[in-house]
Amino acid sequence: MSDKPVKFYTKDKAHKDAEKLLEDNVLGDSSGSPLTESSQNKPLLPESAVKVGFKGNKAKSWLRKLFWPSLSTFIVFAAGYEAYGFVTELIETNWLLGAVAGLIASAVVISGGFALFKGWRARRQFKKREQQQATLRRLLSDNSYGKASQVLEEVTHDIEEYVNVTSLENDFEKKKQQVHNDHELIQIYSGTVLKGLDKMAIDIVTKHASEAAAMVALSPLAAADMALVAWRSSKMIEQLSRLYGCPQTALGRFEMTKRVFKNMMLAGASELVADAGVELLGKSLTATISAKAAQGIGVGVLIARMGLQTMHLCRPVPFGQENKPRLGQIRKSIYQKVAGLVKTASTGKSDKSKDTIEKKK
Amino acid sequence: MDLIDKVKTKSNELIDRGLNRNVRIAVTGLSGAGKTAFTTSMINQLLQAPIEEHLTFFSVNAQSRMQACKLTQHQELHIPSFDYSGALTHLISDSPQWPESTRNVSQAQIKCRFRVGHRWIKKLQSDSTVTVEIVDYPGEWLLDLPLLAMDYKSWSKACIKYLNSERRKQYTEGIQNKIRAFDYKSLQDETALAKELKGVANEYRASLSSYRNDYNDYGLALPGRFILPGALADAPTLDFFPVLNEDLLSLDWEQFEQNSSLKVLEKRFNYYKEKVIKPFFEEYFTKVDRQIVLIDTCSVLESGYESYQDLKDTVERLLEGFSYGRSNWLKRLFSPSIDKLMIATTKVDLVPPDQHSAMESFMQKMVAQAKNNVGYEGVEVETMAISAVATSEPVATEHEGEKLLCVKGIEEHSGESVIHYPGRVPSKGLSRQEWNDLDIDFAPFAIPELSEDEALPHIRMDKVIEFLIGDKFI
Numbered sequence: 001m002s003d004k005p006v007k008f009y010t011k012d013k014a015h016k017d018a019e020k021l022l023e024d025n026v027l028g029d030s031s032g033s034p035l036t037e038s039s040q041n042k043p044l045l046p047e048s049a050v051k052v053g054f055k056g057n058k059a060k061s062w063l064r065k066l067f068w069p070s071l072s073t074f075i076v077f078a079a080g081y082e083a084y085g086f087v088t089e090l091i092e093t094n095w096l097l098g099a100v101a102g103l104i105a106s107a108v109v110i111s112g113g114f115a116l117f118k119g120w121r122a123r124r125q126f127k128k129r130e131q132q133q134a135t136l137r138r139l140l141s142d143n144s145y146g147k148a149s150q151v152l153e154e155v156t157h158d159i160e161e162y163v164n165v166t167s168l169e170n171d172f173e174k175k176k177q178q179v180h181n182d183h184e185l186i187q188i189y190s191g192t193v194l195k196g197l198d199k200m201a202i203d204i205v206t207k208h209a210s211e212a213a214a215m216v217a218l219s220p221l222a223a224a225d226m227a228l229v230a231w232r233s234s235k236m237i238e239q240l241s242r243l244y245g246c247p248q249t250a251l252g253r254f255e256m257t258k259r260v261f262k263n264m265m266l267a268g269a270s271e272l273v274a275d276a277g278v279e280l281l282g283k284s285l286t287a288t289i290s291a292k293a294a295q296g297i298g299v300g301v302l303i304a305r306m307g308l309q310t311m312h313l314c315r316p317v318p319f320g321q322e323n324k325p326r327l328g329q330i331r332k333s334i335y336q337k338v339a340g341l342v343k344t345a346s347t348g349k350s351d352k353s354k355d356t357i358e359k360k361k
Numbered sequence: 362m363d364l365i366d367k368v369k370t371k372s373n374e375l376i377d378r379g380l381n382r383n384v385r386i387a388v389t390g391l392s393g394a395g396k397t398a399f400t401t402s403m404i405n406q407l408l409q410a411p412i413e414e415h416l417t418f419f420s421v422n423a424q425s426r427m428q429a430c431k432l433t434q435h436q437e438l439h440i441p442s443f444d445y446s447g448a449l450t451h452l453i454s455d456s457p458q459w460p461e462s463t464r465n466v467s468q469a470q471i472k473c474r475f476r477v478g479h480r481w482i483k484k485l486q487s488d489s490t491v492t493v494e495i496v497d498y499p500g501e502w503l504l505d506l507p508l509l510a511m512d513y514k515s516w517s518k519a520c521i522k523y524l525n526s527e528r529r530k531q532y533t534e535g536i537q538n539k540i541r542a543f544d545y546k547s548l549q550d551e552t553a554l555a556k557e558l559k560g561v562a563n564e565y566r567a568s569l570s571s572y573r574n575d576y577n578d579y580g581l582a583l584p585g586r587f588i589l590p591g592a593l594a595d596a597p598t599l600d601f602f603p604v605l606n607e608d609l610l611s612l613d614w615e616q617f618e619q620n621s622s623l624k625v626l627e628k629r630f631n632y633y634k635e636k637v638i639k640p641f642f643e644e645y646f647t648k649v650d651r652q653i654v655l656i657d658t659c660s661v662l663e664s665g666y667e668s669y670q671d672l673k674d675t676v677e678r679l680l681e682g683f684s685y686g687r688s689n690w691l692k693r694l695f696s697p698s699i700d701k702l703m704i705a706t707t708k709v710d711l712v713p714p715d716q717h718s719a720m721e722s723f724m725q726k727m728v729a730q731a732k733n734n735v736g737y738e739g740v741e742v743e744t745m746a747i748s749a750v751a752t753s754e755p756v757a758t759e760h761e762g763e764k765l766l767c768v769k770g771i772e773e774h775s776g777e778s779v780i781h782y783p784g785r786v787p788s789k790g791l792s793r794q795e796w797n798d799l800d801i802d803f804a805p806f807a808i809p810e811l812s813e814d815e816a817l818p819h820i821r822m823d824k825v826i827e828f829l830i831g832d833k834f835i
């Protein structure tokens with residue numbers, strides 16, 4: 001770039017060529033996509049710069065890596081071979097039976113392949129999201145200009161596939177100015193588009209958590225409780241990840257669930273300390289209701305916390321101190337749901353009839 | 362019912378008093394830094410905020426909690442009102458001009474009605490009012506502040522250093538010789554002495570004023586009222602000048618007689634300090650909660666190493682006054698209670714947006730020591746690159762085969778649309794050699810056509826407002 005002051009008048013070519021910055025990406029062209037750039041300049045990534053730890057044992061990890069793919073290929077190969085033998089045997093006995101079996105087998109292969117493909121895509125999307133998060137986090141701490149808009153556009157594009165965010169996006173477009181640097185731009189994006197999504201996400205978490213709490217409070221079987229928790233939480237994670245534009249399917253969700261639990265154990269520990277006071281207070285309340293209801297509330301809080309962790313993982317821009325979602329609100333609605341259930345259960349029908357009479361009056 | 366209402370109003374009053382929803386902002390800056398434009402823009406943004414909701418980083422506005430704002434009459438009736446409508450008319454007229462520079466202290470008061478956001482306070486009162494007072498005053502007078510910490514002797518010593526700098530020498534040589542030849546021991550008739558002093562003082566003032574016209578920089582040799590006397594024009598208290606004889610300065614002045622010309626000069630200096638500067642700052646600093654210091658980094662960059670050093674020195678001295686330690690003289694005098702200080706570099710609309718951060722960090726380096734001192738006292742300090750009234754828009758163009766970010770505006774003298782690249786703004790302090798090599802040129806643009814119904818175009822005014830008063834809107 002030139003370092004000398006220059007002036008272009010109306011008659012100059014440069015003046016005519018000048019593009020207004022309102023159309024973005026003007027800067028991006030020369031430097032290339034910030035995403036690819038960041039993957040090339042690995043040292044710039046904060047994670048790799050900060051991480052201090054054991055050196056990976058390369059040979060061992062390579063051998064270890066080989067285990068699962070080879071095992072699965074072997075199983076697939078063996079199963080395919082067996083299936084082939086099985087179908088040919090059936091054809092020899094009766095061609096109709098064989099054809100049906102063959103058809104079913106091919107359906108299994110096709111649907112399985114499709115599921116695998118979707119899982120792979122979801123995984124890739126999750127990886128991409130992680131990279132976006134790293135880039136945005138870096139831009140938030142840098143004093144750069146003109147790099148964020150491209151990443152943000154990409155993120156919006158991802159989200160738009162699943163959620164209608166036109167009004168939120170218009171709000172963002174209205175609020176941003178050409179002079180905003182990356183830090184400000186990301187803040188505005190976080191305050192408009194993502195804030196809208198956060199609200200919806202909290203609704204989803206509240207809904208699932210309080211529903212699960214109610215179900216566990218009512219269900220008579222411990223085994224059923226576990227199944228319920230698994231079902232509701234997986235449903236919730238699916239919906240949340242869809243909302244933030246990186247939907248996770250069965251396979252990917254497994255990875256995601258693993259991460260969520262890991263984060264809950266690690267990052268959650270500090271939150272636990274902060275929440276402990278409130279929770280103790282809560283316990284005395286729950287104890288008075290009943291053991292089962294307390295279990296329900298416990299499960300509800302657990303699912304809510306899982307939901308919040310999922311939000312942390314999926315949100316392209318990390319939460320700030322002031323917009324961080326808090327467990328308090330969700331817990332309140334869980335209490336209300338379970339407490340309402342217990343009340344109606346304990347007072348029984350007489351109460352209900354009273355209500356209707358009062359309403360009639 | 363009556364009782365309930367009474368309790369309600371009482372509790373509202375209590376809350377307002379407890380939360381202290383009054384903010385008094387002092388707009389500080391040397392002349393030419395854009396204080397009047399800043400004050401005008403700030404009032405304008407606040408008045409337009411409830412209607413347009415355009416202040417993205419002003420959280421109460423972004424949350425749509427702002428209901429209405431209006432200009433009101435302030436309590437301190439002896440301070441003139443800030444002429445907001447006049448300043449705005451200047452900006453939006455057919456041949457727009459910058460508002461006239463401030464010639465006296467003035468104050469504006471805005472009341473902002475908003476919905477309470479805090480979830481506990483919300484239960485007690487649904488909406489409330491924040492009163493924002495903005496005080497504007499001539500930047501020239503600010504130069505007086507450091508004088509308060511000096512006596513006549515140390516002021517003279519500081520002046521010798523200042524007057525003998527390379528650039529100023531040619532302007533001040535004549536008067537310096539004259540002052541050196543002045544007979545300090547003479548015992549004259551009062552009226553004759555007064556006349557003589559006035560003659561020399563006038564010459565002293567004139568020589569520095571002509572220097573200042575050429576270079577527009579700031580120093581301690583020229584007390585503020587010398588440049589802008591206000592009501593003090595021709596008053597004898599302004600007829601003094603520094604002692605420039607080194608040997609005289611090393612003497613003990615006790616031996617001089619009370620009515621010797623030296624003692625008369627000292628008396629005038631002290632009178633100026635006690636009766637002019639002190640009352641002004643006393644009134645000015647009491648009850649100020651927040652302060653913004655505006656620095657015109659653009660013109661510093663343009664005018665080179667010497668004015669950089671001058672400004673750095675002056676800013677350090679100014680902020681020294683604002684660091685409110687226990688042993689601080691300003692604290693002892695006025696006990697100010699400033700808890701937030703913003704140091705902003707103005708006129709960044711002349712700089713392409715990708716260089717704003719460089720501009721900010723250059724300014725940061727300049728005030729680093731002073732900022733550190735203030736921060737140590739527990740005052741929240743922030744720096745920012747802002748433009749109160751933006752006169753340009755950023756564009757990208759091609760130059761020598763490369764993309765170049767520029768600013769586009771209207772050239773001041775020709776009225777022609779022009780795209781300007783000011784050169785590379787340094788992001789750190791420069792050595793003398795680097796200063797000489799620095800090739801930079803910020804051409805000021807003319808004010809574009811502005812509409813009365815829309816908020817003035819600005820850069821980061823919303824962030825400034827959030828920092829200064831955002832925490833009061835809870």
